[in-house]
Structure formats: structure tokens, C-alpha cells
Amino acid sequence: xxxxxxxxxxxxxxxxxxxxxxxxxxxxxxxxxxxxxxxxxxxxxxxxxxxxxxxxxxxxxxxxxxxxxxxxxxxxxxxxxxxxxxxxxxxxxxxxxxxxxxxxxxxxxxxxxxxxxxxxxxxxxxxxxxxxxxxxxxxxxxxxxxxxxxxxxxxxxxxxxxxxxxxxxxxxxxxxxxxxxxxxxxxxxxxxxxxxxxxxxxxxxxxxxxxxxxxxxxxxxxxxxxxxxxxxxxxxxxxxxxxxxxxxxxxxxxxxxxxxxxxxxxxxxxxxxxxxxxxxxxxxxxxxxxxxxxxxxxxxxxxxxxxxxxxxxxxxxxxxxxxxxxxxxxxxxxxxxxxxxxxxxxxxxxxxxxxxxxxxxxxxxxxxxxxxxxxxxxxxxxxxxxxxxxxxxxxxxxxxxxxxxxxxxxxxxxxxxxxxxxxxxxxxxxxxxxxxxxxxxxxxxxxxxxxxxxxxxxxxxxxxxxxxxxxxxxxxxxxxxxx
Amino acid sequence: xxxxxxxxxxxxxxxxxxxxxxxxxxxxxxxxxxxxxxxxxxxxxxxxxxxxxxxxxxxxxxxxxxxxxxxxxxxxxxxxxxxxxxxxxxxxxxxxxxxxxxxxxxxxxxxxxxxxxxxxxxxxxxxxxxxxxxxxxxxxxxxxxxxxxxxxxxxxxxxxxxxxxxxxxxxxxxxxxxxxxxxxxxxxxxxxxxxxxxxxxxxxxxxxxxxxxxxxxxxxxxxxxxxxxxxxxxxxxxxxxxxxxxxxxxxxxxxxxxxxxxxxxxxxxxxxxxxxxxxxxxxxxxxxxxxxxxxxxxxxxxxxxxxxxxxxxxxxxxxxxxxxxxxxxxxxxxxxxxxxxxxxxxxxxxxxxxxxxxxxxxxxxxxxxxxxxxxxxxxxxxxxxxxxxxxxxxxxxxxxxxxxxxxx
Numbered sequence: 001x002x003x004x005x006x007x008x009x010x011x012x013x014x015x016x017x018x019x020x021x022x023x024x025x026x027x028x029x030x031x032x033x034x035x036x037x038x039x040x041x042x043x044x045x046x047x048x049x050x051x052x053x054x055x056x057x058x059x060x061x062x063x064x065x066x067x068x069x070x071x072x073x074x075x076x077x078x079x080x081x082x083x084x085x086x087x088x089x090x091x092x093x094x095x096x097x098x099x100x101x102x103x104x105x106x107x108x109x110x111x112x113x114x115x116x117x118x119x120x121x122x123x124x125x126x127x128x129x130x131x132x133x134x135x136x137x138x139x140x141x142x143x144x145x146x147x148x149x150x151x152x153x154x155x156x157x158x159x160x161x162x163x164x165x166x167x168x169x170x171x172x173x174x175x176x177x178x179x180x181x182x183x184x185x186x187x188x189x190x191x192x193x194x195x196x197x198x199x200x201x202x203x204x205x206x207x208x209x210x211x212x213x214x215x216x217x218x219x220x221x222x223x224x225x226x227x228x229x230x231x232x233x234x235x236x237x238x239x240x241x242x243x244x245x246x247x248x249x250x251x252x253x254x255x256x257x258x259x260x261x262x263x264x265x266x267x268x269x270x271x272x273x274x275x276x277x278x279x280x281x282x283x284x285x286x287x288x289x290x291x292x293x294x295x296x297x298x299x300x301x302x303x304x305x306x307x308x309x310x311x312x313x314x315x316x317x318x319x320x321x322x323x324x325x326x327x328x329x330x331x332x333x334x335x336x337x338x339x340x341x342x343x344x345x346x347x348x349x350x351x352x353x354x355x356x357x358x359x360x361x362x363x364x365x366x367x368x369x370x371x372x373x374x375x376x377x378x379x380x381x382x383x384x385x386x387x388x389x390x391x392x393x394x395x396x397x398x399x400x401x402x403x404x405x406x407x408x409x410x411x412x413x414x415x416x417x418x419x420x421x422x423x424x425x426x427x428x429x430x431x432x433x434x435x436x437x438x439x440x441x442x443x444x445x446x447x448x449x450x451x452x453x454x455x456x457x458x459x460x461x462x463x464x465x466x467x468x469x470x471x472x473x474x475x476x477x478x479x480x481x482x483x
Numbered sequence: 484x485x486x487x488x489x490x491x492x493x494x495x496x497x498x499x500x501x502x503x504x505x506x507x508x509x510x511x512x513x514x515x516x517x518x519x520x521x522x523x524x525x526x527x528x529x530x531x532x533x534x535x536x537x538x539x540x541x542x543x544x545x546x547x548x549x550x551x552x553x554x555x556x557x558x559x560x561x562x563x564x565x566x567x568x569x570x571x572x573x574x575x576x577x578x579x580x581x582x583x584x585x586x587x588x589x590x591x592x593x594x595x596x597x598x599x600x601x602x603x604x605x606x607x608x609x610x611x612x613x614x615x616x617x618x619x620x621x622x623x624x625x626x627x628x629x630x631x632x633x634x635x636x637x638x639x640x641x642x643x644x645x646x647x648x649x650x651x652x653x654x655x656x657x658x659x660x661x662x663x664x665x666x667x668x669x670x671x672x673x674x675x676x677x678x679x680x681x682x683x684x685x686x687x688x689x690x691x692x693x694x695x696x697x698x699x700x701x702x703x704x705x706x707x708x709x710x711x712x713x714x715x716x717x718x719x720x721x722x723x724x725x726x727x728x729x730x731x732x733x734x735x736x737x738x739x740x741x742x743x744x745x746x747x748x749x750x751x752x753x754x755x756x757x758x759x760x761x762x763x764x765x766x767x768x769x770x771x772x773x774x775x776x777x778x779x780x781x782x783x784x785x786x787x788x789x790x791x792x793x794x795x796x797x798x799x800x801x802x803x804x805x806x807x808x809x810x811x812x813x814x815x816x817x818x819x820x821x822x823x824x825x826x827x828x829x830x831x832x833x834x835x836x837x838x839x840x841x842x843x844x845x846x847x848x849x850x851x852x853x854x855x856x857x858x859x860x861x862x863x864x865x866x867x868x869x870x871x872x873x874x875x876x877x878x879x880x881x882x883x884x885x886x887x888x889x890x891x
Contacts, residue, residue, distance in 0.1 A: 071525065397825075400824070401790070402821075405818060407815070407817045408817075412812050419833045422830045
């Protein structure tokens with residue numbers, strides 16, 4: 001490796017996390033630790049009905065008996081669940097502000113810094129945003145417009161109050177509380193998140209979006225998102241995340257459930273940029289996320305797109321259960337790890353119905369001393385006649401101290417189903433670099449161009465609003481080398 | 484009967500039970516059995532297995548009356564008959580065959596490429612009752628054929644073989660497993676290739692439905708050596724093929740290939756694992772399977788590239804054809820890469836026979852069955868035509884025809 005490449009690598013690792021600021025705002029937190037009292041406290045704070053509390057306590061009792069899943073290729077110290085705040089809210093949020101003018105200006109400022117100008121978005125047509133600050137949903141823009149179409153887009157806390165029938169029917173129907181220990185934990189202590197319901201035949205005219213931010217120290221964020229697309233409807237949903245720089249590790253264990261009924265389509269895009277820790281591997285978010293979609297009806301479609309650049313640890317497998325005949329599941333992922341980051345991410349496609357199709361494109365890029373693992377399962381059950389899967393996972397290694405791993409599980413129980421899987425691992429092609437340099441690009445620009453080209457297949461799946469941000473993010477992740 | 488009692492009761496018949504070091508090692512293994520919860524989900528060695536049959540077994544071993552014969556047919560060509568895993572000693576200037584000794588056991592127990600929770604390997608170490616050691620002397624080019632025979636019903640054979648190819652030697656080894664009795668063979672081959680040596684290893688497995696065969700091999704390759712392994716599994720009984728290879732010095736090569744033909748209720752578990760520990764090494768793992776009726780198969784492949792192993796080339800390919808509604812195939816092609824200047828890839832496909840190809844053949848006047856048979860043969864043709872040993876290729880063709888005759 002030449003010295004220039006080494007310099008480039010150096011500058012990668014020195015790159016600063018620009019969302020690492022802390023907003024000084026009065027916070028309301030109960031004591032640390034996890035027990036029934038804290039769950040009752042959360043439930044009380046959220047003014048929840050009795051059945052919700054019972055649901056939480058049931059999940060908690062399951063969690064107590066469970067151990068963390070161990071399959072992932074990750075190394076981290078044991079999580080002390082008693083050393084975490086399970087609830088944190090900016091003061092004065094007992095009642096949700098009716099209007100942006102009631103929100104603390106400091107908060108608005110924070111979001112402006114992060115590039116989500118709430119005020120502006122009120123005016124500009126486009127994205128409707130729900131913002132979750134620590135544990136509390138701060139504001140949902142564009143609610144009125146959406147209501148006209150019958151679309152429900154609000155925080156999950158609000159939905160529990162206003163649409164208990166939908167919550168009772170669907171919450172936990174895709175990810176049961178007892179699925180594994182992180183889903184049980186989330187079910188017990190989830191504080192907020194988004195709820196979306198698209199009524200029959202409605203195509204949601206704008207991208208719905210949620211922005212998550214962990215601000216307080218030693219808090220865990222446990223959000224819960226539930227999206228239901230009724231017959232023939234369509235929705236595209238975006239999610240973004242950031243957190244301040246802290247020396248301690250913070251826990252983030254979210255659950256996201258998607259349900260697509262007959263002919264419905266859900267597109268879910270994530271740009272995850274939690275604080276990844278510093279160059280020594282100190283601090284950073286532990287991101288243990290369960291995302292699962294159910295294609296319940298015929299001809300339904302769920303598509304996951306993710307760009308994972310942050311978090312000290314990423315443990316995330318957005319999955320699709322293809323139950324309806326002719327349903328389609330898609331998964332597009334770019335995961336970039338740097339310094340001491342560890343990512344173990346991938347997907348799970350379970351084909352149950354006839355003629356179901358799935359497609360997996362995964363691109364992993366490892367730099368510094370990071371470890372990047374793709375772990376995916378594709379299974380065809382007995383009745384999945386004529387099911388089809390195509391999987392492609394490519395890894396790119398930059399530097400000789402990182403690792404790239406691929407662990408696919410392929411299981412076929414049907415003799416008309418066809419599965420194809422291919423994977424490759426390589427470093428940045430010297431010939432390509434040489435070619436770019438020859439055309440007058442600097443080394444940094446050349447690396448950027450090649451990496452962007454490597455991810456293009458995935459990035460082009462993102463909605464416009466996000467594609468720009470994601471490309472920027474890829475650039476930032478490689479900053480120093482990339483213009 | 485639990486493992487502990489079973490072991491204590493049969494201690495007398497088990498190799499090296501007088502050796503203290505080995506006894507303590509075995510105590511540890513017993514502990515593993517007693518504390519393990521046999522987690523089928525995460526332990527690859529347990530998938531698709533009826534544990535009770537294998538863990539809760541009746542130990543029985545007979546020392547063969549007639550010791551096996553070694554024929555020196557032609558020059559450099561030997562044929563060995565191993566009876567109940569034992570083989571008489573033999574020595575000339577080219578090869579040397581002896582019983583295994585304590586040191587061979589200790590040598591292997593220190594190796595950590597094979598997982599500690601592979602219960603079949605642990606069982607083998609615990610109940611070891613047979614095995615031999617073959618040394619190929621420097622610079623000789625040798626052919627050996629080993630027929631593995633089990634004499635009686637209900638035998639449990641736990642066999643450990645050592646094969647050592649000294650510097651510059653070349654060995655073509657054909658092993659046959661064709662047993663019709665109701666017994667279980669658990670065999671562990673430890674293979675060492677010294678500098679610039681070569682081993683072509685063929686395993687033909689064709690047991691009847693009540694014979695269980697569990698084969699594990701561990702090969703380590705030094706500088707410029709090449710290990711090629713080809714497994715042909717036509718067995719009607721349970722077969723487990725787990726093969727590990729370590730490339731410990733530069734420019735060595737490992738090529739692990741296998742084809743399995745399954746039908747009825749048969750199960751086969753397969754695994755290949757290549758560990759690249761030095762620069763400039765190559766590896767190839769190719770397994771193909773044809774599954775009919777209610778057959779089940781698993782295939783785990785794994786390429787591990789160490790940080791120092793730059794310029795590695797590692798390829799994996801797994802292909803499965805399901806001929807029936809009730810057959811199932813599980814594959815897990817894994818890559819673990821810690822070096823950056825590598826070329827590694829894997830491909831995996833599972834599916835039925837291509838309908839378009841069938842249509843083409845039928846439009847040329849062929850019956851559906853004939854078309855299916857032709858397409859199955861062509862699926863594995865590449866592997867079969869690459870066999871450079873005529874005798875071998877004939878044997879395999881015959882077995883293939885037998886398998887195809889049952890395809891409907």
C-alpha cells in the first residue's frame with residue numbers, strides 16, 4: 001500500500017462526528033434501572049390505559065427469563081441493564097405542544113442544526129416529520145394535510161390513546177414480545193415512536209419521516225414504530241438518527257413493525273448515523289434493532305433500504321415475512337464501518353406464500369480496525385411454490401486491519417423454488433484508482449468515486465430527499481479523502 | 484446409558500486409557516457432554532440429527548480375528564484392507580504403516596480448528612478403539628487403495644488415522660466405504676502434508692441404509708503442498724462429511740469437493756472449512772447435491788482468511804437440486820476475512836431442474852424421465868469428467884446409473 005493511501009486512511013479516522021453536540025435542556029428522568037416500577041412510571045407518564053401496562057409487564061416478565069442472542073460476530077462488554085435511564089423527556093412535555101410555537105426554542109434550534117428545519121417544512125411541500133427527542137415525540141408536522149386523506153401519522157403514545165383498536169390488533173403481531181431479549185426489552189419499556197396508518201386505496205402523497213435523537217446521558221432509547229398499509233395503499237417512510245458524543249456507550253433497542261395488506265406497498269428507508277465512538281473505540285451507541293415486515297396480503301410489497309454509517313455496534317436485520325401469494329420483499333443495504341465499529345447486519349426473507357419474490361443487495365465497506373458482517377437468512381417453506389430469491393453481497397476492504405465477513409443461511413424445502421446467492425470480497429481495485437488518477441482526480445476523489453460507485457445500486461433505491469443526504473453521509477464517512 | 488457410564492464401563496477396550504494425560508483430557512470431554520444443552524440451532528454438528536441415536540448408544544467392539552492384508556500389486560501401488568478400523572503393520576522403503584500411538588492422540592487434541600462443541604469428534608476421542616498411521620517416504624509417488632470393512636452387526640467403531648506425506652512425495656489415495664451391516668463408524672483422519680507434497684484423496688461412500696458413517700478429516704498443508712479431496716456419497720444410510728483444511732505455509736492449496744446423491748429418508752450433513760494462515764494460498768470448496776424423496780441435506784462451507792494471509796484466493800460453490808416436494812436443503816456458505824488483498828467469493832444455488840431445458844429435450848422427442856436423467860448427469864458432469872483415474876471413474880459411473888434408475 002502506498003503512503004498516500006495510508007494518509008488517506010489517517011484522515012478517514014480523524015474525521016469528526018458533526019452531530020456530536022449536546023443540547024442543554026432541562027430533562028426529566030426517573031431513577032436508573034429496570035424494574036416493574038419503572039415500567040409503571042413510563043406507562044403513567046404516557047397516560048396509558050390498563051391493557052397497555054399489562055402488555056408491557058408481560059413482556060418484562062418474559063425478558064427476565066431471556067438471554068441476549070449470541071449468534072452475532074460482535075465483541076462488547078456485558079450490558080448492565082440496571083445502569084440505564086429508561087425514560088428521559090425535555091421538561092414540560094407532560095402535555096404535548098399543540099403547535100410548534102409552544103416547543104422550547106432550544107429544541108427547534110437542535111433540529112435546525114441537524115438539518116431538519118421544522119419551520120421550513122411547514123411551508124415547503126414534501127416531507128412530513130415526526131421528531132423523537134430522547135423518549136418523547138416532539139412534533140409532528142403536516143398532520144392536517146394527512147388527516148384529510150384519512151392517513152394517521154402520529155406518535156405511538158398518541159395512537160394508543162386515540163386508536164386503541166388498531167394498536168391492540170397489530171402491536172406485537174409481527175414481532176412478538178417474546179421473540180428475543182431485545183424485542184422483549186423494547187416491548188416492556190418503549191417510550192415513543194411513530195404510528196402510521198394508510199387507509200384503503202390511498203397513496204400517501206408525501207414521504208413520511210421520523211428523526212430520532214438521543215440527547216441525555218446514560219439513557220437508552222427504545223422507540224417503537226408501527227406502520228400499517230391497508231389494501232391497495234402506498235407509503236414511503238424515512239428514518240434518521242443521531243446522538244451526541246459521549247464517552248459511555250448508550251443503548252438503543254428499537255422495534256419496527258410493518259404490515260402490508262393486499263396490494264399494499266411500504267418502502268422503508270433508514271439513514272442511521274448514531275455516534276460511532278471515537279478513534280480509540282470509546283463511547284458510541286449500541287444499536288440493537290429489530291425490524292420486521294409482514295406481507296400479509298396478496299401482491300403486497302415491502303422494501304427496506306438502509307445506509308448504516310454510525311453506531312459502535314450495529315445489530316440489525318430488517319426482515320420480511322412473505323405470507324401473501326405473489327408478495328415481494330426487498331432489502332438494500334450499505335454498511336460502512338470505521339475505527340472500532342462493529343456491524344452485524346443483514347436480513348431474513350421467509351417465503352411462505354406462492355410466487356413470492358425477494359431480492360437482497362448488500363454492500364459492506366470496512367475501514368480502520370472495524371469488523372463488518374453480513375448475516376442473512378433466506379428460507380423457502382414447503383408451500384412456497386415458484387418462490388424466487390436473488391442475493392448479492394459484496395464487501396470492500398480498505399486497510400489490512402479490518403475484517404469483512406459473510407454468513408448467509410439458505411434453506412429450501414420446496415422443489416420449485418429457486419435461490420441464487422453470490423458474494424465477493426475484495427479491496428479497492430488498483431487499476432480503477434490508477435485510471436481515475438490519470439484523469440486528474442485526486443486520490444481522495446478517486447476513492448470517493450469508487451466507493452460511491454460500489455454503493456450506487458443501493459443508494460439509487462433511496463427517495464430523492466434521502467439520496468442526497470445519504471451520499472453526503474457516505475462522503476462524510478470517508479471525509480478527508482472525499483470531496 | 485449416559486456418556487460417563489458408557490465410558491467407564493468400556494474403558495478396558497478403549498485405546499490409551501492407561502495414559503494419564505489422555506485420561507484427564509477425556510474427563511474434560513465428558514464434562515463438555517454433561518454441561519452442553521445440545522443447542523441444535525447454534526451447533527452445526529447437531530443439525531438434522533437424531534441425537535438420541537448417537538449419544539445414547541451401546542458400545543460394542545470386536546478385535547478382528549484375521550488381520551488385514553497388504554498387497555503390493557504393482558510397484559508403488561498398494562491395497563489395504565482395514566477391518567473394523569484396524570490394519571496390520573507394514574514397512575518397506577516407500578511406505579510405513581503402524582498403529583497409532585499416544586502421541587498422535589495428544590498431537591491432535593491440541594489442535595483448535597475443529598470446534599470444541601463438535602460432539603462427534605469428541606465421541607471419537609473418548610471411545611477411540613482403532614486406527615492406523617500411514618507414512619509416505621520422501622520423494623516417492625505412491626498409489627493406495629483402502630477398503631474399509633466392518634465385520635459384524637451393532638459395532639461402534641471409533642477410528643483415528645494419521646496420514647503423513649513427507650517432503651516431495653505424492654500420494655493418490657482411494658478409500659472405499661461399502662458396508663451392509665447395522666453399525667456405526669466414526670472416523671477421524673488427520674492428514675499432514677510436508678513441503679512440496681501432494682495428496683489426491685478420493686472417498687467413495689456407498690453404505691446400506693442401516694449403516695451410519697461419520698467422517699471428519701483435518702489436513703494441514705506446508706509450503707508448496709496440495710491437498711485435493713473428492714467425496715462421492717451414494718450411501719443409503721446417514722453420512723456426515725466434515726472436512727477441515729489448514730493452509731499453514733505459503734503457496735499451498737486445498738481443494739475440497741463433494742457430490743452427494745440422496746433419496747428416501749436419508750440425511751447427509753456436510754461441512755468444509757478452510758483456514759488460510761499464510762500468504763499466496765489457494766482454496767476451493769465445491770459441493771453439489773441431488774435430493775429426491777424425503778431426503779435432507781445440510782452444507783456448511785467456510786473460508787477463514789487470517790490477517791497475514793494476503794494474496795489469498797478462496798472460492799466456494801454450493802449447488803443443490805431438489806427432485807421432490809419433500810426434500811430439503813440447507814446451505815450456509817460463510818466468509819471470514821481479515822486481510823485486504825484477497826479474492827474471495829461464494830455462490831450458492833438451490834432449485835429444481837430447469838424447466839426450459841426439460842422442455843427443450845422433450846420437444847426433441849425424449850420422455851420426461853430420460854430428460855431428467857440427462858440433466859442430472861450434466862449437472863455433475865464437470866466433476867465426473869475431471870477424474871483422471873479410469874478405474875475410479877468407472878465405479879462412479881456405475882453407481883450413478885444405479886441412482887438414476889430409481890429416479891422417477
